[in-house]
Amino acid sequence: MMDILNILLSESFWAASLRIATPLIFGVLGALICERAGVLNLGIEGIFVVGAMCGWMAVWLGAGLWGGVLVAALAGAFFGLLHAILTVPLGLSQHVSGLGITLFATSVSYYTYRTALPNVSSPPRIEPFQPLDLPILSDLPFLGSVLFQQTALTWLALLLVAVVWYVMNRTALGVAIQAVGDNPDSVDAQGLSVYALRMGAVAVGSALMALGGAFLTMSAFDAFFFGMVNGRGWVCIALVIFASWRPGKALLGALLFGAFDALQVRLQTEIGALVPGQVFLMAPYILSIIALVIAARSADYPRALLTPWFKGQR
C-alpha cells in the first residue's frame, strides 16, 4: 500500500499520466466533434496512423516540427473529408465507411513509408519536440515538473480542450453543430446547410485525431513504427461515450486513463514477479471496456448519430 501511495505522490507519475493522456485528448476531442455533428468516425484508428506517419515524414524530409504538425492535420482532414463525403451526402453506413477509412489510411501510410524507405533495419529518427523549459515556472515544486516539462504538443492538447469547449458551448457555430447531430431538420429549417456543417465537423475532428498520431512520432517517440498506434483510436471511441460528449469530461477521462496506464507500468516493476507482464498490457483495453459499460446505460447519445439525412426528404 505504501508503494502505491509513494507512486501517487511522485511527480514523475503525474508527468507520465499527462504524457500518456495527450494523444487520447486529441483523439477524444476529435471523435467528440464528429459525433456531436451526428457522424461516428471509426476511421480514427487509421487517421492516427496517417498523422503519425505524415507528421514524422514531413519533419524527416526537412520541414520544421510545426510544419510536420500542420501536414499531419491536413492529412487527417483529407481522410476525414473522404469519410464525410461517403457518410453525409451519400448517407452510406458510418460503421462500414469508417472501418474502410481505417484500412485505407493505414495501408496508404504503410505503403508510403515502405516505398520511401525500402530497406531500413532501424527506423530513422528525427529531433522531436523538447519539453518546454520555462524559466521560473519549471522550478516550481511538483507542478513545475508535472506541467512545465511537457512538450508543446501537450500544451496544444490542453489548449484545444478549452477551445473546443468554448466553441461548442458559447458560439453559434457550436450550437449549430450540436443541433445538426440532434435534429438536422431544425437546422435545415433555419436555412443552414446540414451537409456543410456535418462535413466540416468531420474534417476538423479528423484533423485533431491526426494530431494525436503526430504526438506519438514527434513527441512521445522520435520515429515511426508499424503497429505503433495499437488501438489508441478505438480507446478514444470508448472514452468519448464515457465523457458524454463533453470536452471537460473528455479531458478527465483521458487523464484518468493516463493515470491508470502510468500506474500499471509502475506496479509492474513492483509486483511484476507475481503476475505475467501481459496482464498489465491488457489493462488499458479492459479499462476502456469497463468505462464503456459504466457509461453506456446513461449515455446521452446525440440523437441523430448514425442517421443519414437527405435534403428534401423527411
Add this chain to the structure above:
Amino acid sequence: MIRIEPRQTQSRAFTLGVPILSAVIALAFAAIPLLAAGANPIAAYAEMYRGVFGSVFAFSEVLTRATPLIFTGLAAALAFRAKLWNIGAEGQLYLGAMAAVAIGSGVLDVSGILLLPLIVVLGAAAGAAGMVAPTYLKTRFGADEVVTTLLLNFIILIFVQMMLEGPLQDPMSLGWPQSAPVLEQGMLPPLLERMRVHSGLILALILAGMAQFMLARSVWGFRLRAVGENAAAARHAGINVKRSLYGVAILSGGLAGLAGVSEVAGLKGYLTADLSPGFGYTGIVVAMLAGLSPVGVVIAALFIASVFVGADSMSRAMGVSSFLADLVVSMSLLCVLVGGFVARYRIVRASTARAAS
C-alpha cells in the same frame, strides 16, 4: 438544384455488377501507387496474374489463402445481416486457434479418430464464447459491440502471447513463443499432394452453402433478416430479438473460431502470435464485397486471396512493397460502398423530378 432519390426498382445487374466493377476499379487504382513506387503497372499486373494463375501450385496457394477468409467473411456477413457489428473476428480466430492447439497437442487423451472432430467443435465453441461476452454487454448494459469487439481483439492477442510464453508453450521450442504441434490425427488432411491447400476449404464451402440455405429458406434466416432490417418491428411481430442476437453472435463467433482452427490444424500445425495477418478485418471487406451473401463470400474471398497471393509474388519479383495488397483490399471496400449507393439511389435534378411526378 440536385436531389437524391431511391430507385424504384433494384436491378439484378446492379447487384452482381457493382461488386465486380468495384474490384476492377480498385485494381485499376493500384496503378497510382505502383507508378509512385517507380514500377511499370502493366508489368506488375502481369506479374500478379502469373502469381495467381501461373501454375497449379500458384492457384492452390490462392485456395489456401481464401480458406480463412471464407470463414471470417461468413462470420461478418451473418452478423452484419442482423446489424450486429462483430468487428472481433480477429480475436475470435485466435480463441479458436488456441482451443485447437490446447486440445490437439495431446493434452487430452482422445482416441485417434475423435480428435479432429473435437478440435473443430471446441475451436468453434471458443470463438463463439468470444462473441457471447460482447453480446451480453450489448443487450444487458447497452455497450456498443463495435467498441467492445474491437478492444477484445487486442486483449485476446495479448492473452495469446501470455499463453505462448506460459501454459501453451512448446517445451521443445527453446524458449520461442510457440505452441506444441497438433498431433498428426488432429490435422485437417491436405487436398492435393505437395500443396498446402487442405480440407478446411471443404468445411468452409459446406458452411457457406448451409448459411446460404438457412438465410434464404429457414424461419431462423427470416428472423435474423427481420431483426437486422428493423429490430423494433421484429419485436412487435413477436420475434425474440435478444435470442436472435445471441444465436447469430454464436454462429458468427464460431465461424471466426473455425478460421483459427483451420489455420492451425490445416496449415501451420502450431500456434504463434502472428498466425493471422488480419484475416478477421479482411473478412469484413469480403462480406461487404459479397453483399452479405454467403455464396458471394466464397467468390469475394477468392478475389481477395488472389490479390494477396498475386501481390506477394509481384512484390518478390519487382521489389514493390506488398502493402499494395492491403491498399487494393481497402480501396475495393470503399468502391463497393459507393457502388452500393449508385445501385440504390439516383441523382436527379429537382426540377425534372417535380415535372415527372
